[in-house]
Amino acid sequence: MSDIDLEPGADPERAERARKLFSGPIAFLKSAPALEHLPPPSMPEIAFAGRSNVGKSSLLNALTNRNGLARTSVTPGRTQELNYFDVGEPLVFRLVDMPGYGFAKAPKDVVKKWRYLINDYLRGRAVLKRTLVLIDSRHGLKDVDREFLEMLDTAAVSYRIVLTKADKIKASELAAVHAATEAEARKHAAAHPEVIVTSSEKGLGIAELRTAVLEAVEV
Numbered sequence: 001m002s003d004i005d006l007e008p009g010a011d012p013e014r015a016e017r018a019r020k021l022f023s024g025p026i027a028f029l030k031s032a033p034a035l036e037h038l039p040p041p042s043m044p045e046i047a048f049a050g051r052s053n054v055g056k057s058s059l060l061n062a063l064t065n066r067n068g069l070a071r072t073s074v075t076p077g078r079t080q081e082l083n084y085f086d087v088g089e090p091l092v093f094r095l096v097d098m099p100g101y102g103f104a105k106a107p108k109d110v111v112k113k114w115r116y117l118i119n120d121y122l123r124g125r126a127v128l129k130r131t132l133v134l135i136d137s138r139h140g141l142k143d144v145d146r147e148f149l150e151m152l153d154t155a156a157v158s159y160r161i162v163l164t165k166a167d168k169i170k171a172s173e174l175a176a177v178h179a180a181t182e183a184e185a186r187k188h189a190a191a192h193p194e195v196i197v198t199s200s201e202k203g204l205g206i207a208e209l210r211t212a213v214l215e216a217v218e219v
């Protein structure tokens, strides 16, 4: 996909700033296994959330055009801590790669630990500008996702749904899932009404998502 796949109404100057920022200096900052390890809340943060294996770390790599910046895996449960990445030099904002939720096969105490970490972070982080909630295009929203969205609504955490792995389904099915997901997003108080369709594999929707991230940072 080209860098000109702008959303209708998107600001072309912001799109250009986003393109430059995401192709400039980006560095891993730290892994936070618990809230006391978070960096000082001095910069805007954008978090990646979603079920295990939905493609959070892959999308972060696609956005930053750096393979291997965030660790990915075919096995769910790869990301176990809040991983921080600094974008821009001087620093403009931070990306936060989170552990997945809804991973039934993980030991119960591990699932609990991740859930507390994710929920406490999302509810208590004043510098969190937006959470990207990733949903696998093949599956659409599941009950575990809806519970997560409701938690964000209650905590008044602004979020945007992003469909992932769009390369894995037919265009007609993708259009139907996209429409159904947007219809559902409109019912949620803290959700952005527009859903972005992406494929980290094919680069689909990546430029659009970069602009959306910067928009969330700047407003």
Ligand SMILES: Nc1nc2c(ncn2[C@@H]2O[C@H](COP(=O)(O)OP(=O)(O)OP(=O)(O)O)[C@@H](O)[C@H]2O)c(=O)[nH]1
Pocket (backbone or CB within 6 Å): 050, 051, 052, 053, 054, 055, 056, 057, 058, 059, 071, 072, 073, 074, 075, 076, 077, 078, 079, 080, 098, 099, 100, 101, 164, 165, 166, 167, 168, 198, 199, 200, 201, 202
């Ligand atoms: N075909 C395709 N595969 C993808 C895409 N994005 C991710 N994957 C694959 O999906 C698997 C999981 O990707 P990750 O990025 O590790 O997923 P995650 O959400 O970070 O997973 P956890 O850290 O375990 O929660 C890997 O095998 C990726 O290669 C995509 O856009 N298309």
Ligand SMILES: [Mg+2]
Pocket (backbone or CB within 6 Å): 056, 057, 058, 071, 072, 078, 079, 097, 098
């Ligand atoms: Mg991951």
